[in-house]
Amino acid sequence: YRFRFEQIGDNFVRNITSPTNARLLNWVTSPLVAGASYNVFVQASFDGGATWCPFGNPCQVDILNPAPSAICGNGVVEPGEECDDGNLMNGDGCNQSCVAEIGACCLPDGSCLILDGGNCSAVGGTYEGDGTDCATVSCPAAPTCTDGIQNGDEEGVDCGGSCPLSCEAAALHRSMAQASKVQLHPNPNRGDQFQLTIEDLPEEVLTADVDIHDLFGKRVAARTYPAQGGVLNTVVDLDGQLAAGMYLVSITVGDKHFTERLVIE
Structure with a gap:
């Protein structure tokens, strides 16, 4: 097969042969010009090129201009x-190769969003890296006043800052509980009942008064339980009557007074 390329509007003519009826436009000598249009004629030979059939009707081929190379950093x-x-x-959301710097951002409340590093920092989050996904990242839970660690704006472990219990009161409660071996569990509690145990009580003590107050000082429950052999070991029924929140459990045994926190979830 012989292909004849005639540039439209110019005197350029190029004849080139091919052993098949297809021809790639990739030759080096006198190549076709980008942005130009050509009429292409094709003729065939059945005797190895000794004679040729007449050219058929032309078809038009347009050579497109190549797309310009992207220039990173030009704002487009x-x-x-x-x-x-x-x-x-x-580090500003779009790196030096013009690839978006986005990934999982763990927010202070424990939730996760897909953000760039700059916006993640602006909202107080922790950026987990480019290409990370919230589905595969384990963000730490939001700090609470009952998680047993100092976090958030707490001034101590689960006290001070936005927590309702001051650190002074928390220290007093801990020291009293340790001295008297007060055990209150489970805590946090579902609001049905809890086990209360106090050891090393005077042998002559026969009863213990248990009062539960909310953080506004209102008494929400009052019970009296028997003690025996210097030990108070009883189940305090709550019957689901307490709303979720923190309460103070006050125990009076003879001339001793103990206070322990109770968290209802």
Whole structure:
């Protein structure tokens, strides 16, 4: 087969042969010009090129201009770029290769969003890295006043800051509980009942008064239980009557007074 390329509007003519009826436009000598149009004629030979059939009707071929190469950093998102913020800096949401810097951002409340590193820092989050996903990242839970660690704005373990219990009161409760070996469990509690145990009580003590107050000082429950052999070991029924929150359990045994926190979930 012989192909004849005639540039429309120009005197360029190029004849090129091919052993098949297809021809790639990739030759080097006198190549076709980008942006130009050509009439293409084809003729065939059945005797190895000794004689040729007449050219058939032409078809038009348009050679397109190649797409310009993307320039990272010019502020224009071009083909092949995910972003272009007008600079070649990393860490601002679009890196030096114009690839978006986004990933999982763990927020202070324990939730997760897909953000870039800059916006993640702006909202107080922890950026887990480019390309990370919330489905595969384990964000730490939001700090609470009952998790047994100092976090958030707490001034101590589960006290001070936005927690309802001051650290002074918390220290007093801990020291009293340790001295008297007060055990209250489970705590946190579902609100049905809890086990209360106090050891090393005077042998002559026969009863213990148990009062439960909310954080406003209102008494919400009052019970009296028997003690025996210097030990108070009883189940305090709550019957689901307490709303979720923190309460203070006050135990009076003879001339001793103990206070322990109770968290209802």
